[in-house]
Amino acid sequence: MMPEDEDAPIVVRGYRGDAPPTPDLVAIVKAAHTRDTVIQIFDAAAVVGRDHLVHAARLARRARAEGRHKSEDLALAVLVYASGERQIAKALARMGAPEGRGLALAAVALGGGAEAALDTLATRLGWRRDDAVLEASEAKLDRLGVEASLRAAIPRGRWPDLALERVSLIDLQK
Numbered sequence: 177m178m179p180e181d182e183d184a185p186i187v188v189r190g191y192r193g194d195a196p197p198t199p200d201l202v203a204i205v206k207a208a209h210t211r212d213t214v215i216q217i218f219d220a221a222a223v224v225g226r227d228h229l230v231h232a233a234r235l236a237r238r239a240r241a242e243g244r245h246k247s248e249d250l251a252l253a254v255l256v257y258a259s260g261e262r263q264i265a266k267a268l269a270r271m272g273a274p275e276g277r278g279l280a281l282a283a284v285a286l287g288g289g290a291e292a293a294l295d296t297l298a299t300r301l302g303w304r305r306d307d308a309v310l311e312a313s314e315a316k317l318d319r320l321g322v323e324a325s326l327r328a329a330i331p332r333g334r335w336p337d338l339a340l341e342r343v344s345l346i347d348l349q350k
């Protein structure tokens with residue numbers, strides 16, 4: 177099943193570990209891509225729950241299928257949607273994987289080989305699975321540009337919905 181297929185699996189995982197310099201990480205992630213799987217890595221400090229990345233992946237996939245997103249790279253489209261930023265440089269600054277040691281990272285994989293691709297990537301990089309890094313927080317919403325007044329308007333348990341709204345609004349930006 178191809179990553180672009182509407183019913184292809186979307187797998188989201190949290191990790192802790194070290195991230196090599198960006199060019200090296202990009203090469204390792206691209207090597208983990210297969211014909212049927214695409215992966216994107218994020219700074220978990222900007223991920224507001226598993227649904228945040230699943231929603232972004234679905235919208236990116238749909239936008240590409242409808243010809244509304246020009247990127248040839250589905251993984252890059254997922255990053256743009258997840259960040260709520262149309263410009264790639266801003267999207268990378270907001271949510272791109274950082275470099276360094278002892279980091280909290282998030283990964284999303286789309287396609288038939290998603291589980292295996294993430295297992296391979298984590299093993300190669302020595303990352304330890306920790307889905308707790310995906311949990312929502314006030315700081316994460318701040319980083320996504322969700323204002324305090326919006327958070328104050330809804331119960332804390334609904335805060336992840338604000339991230340989903342931010343992702344959905346990307347199609348309205350020009």
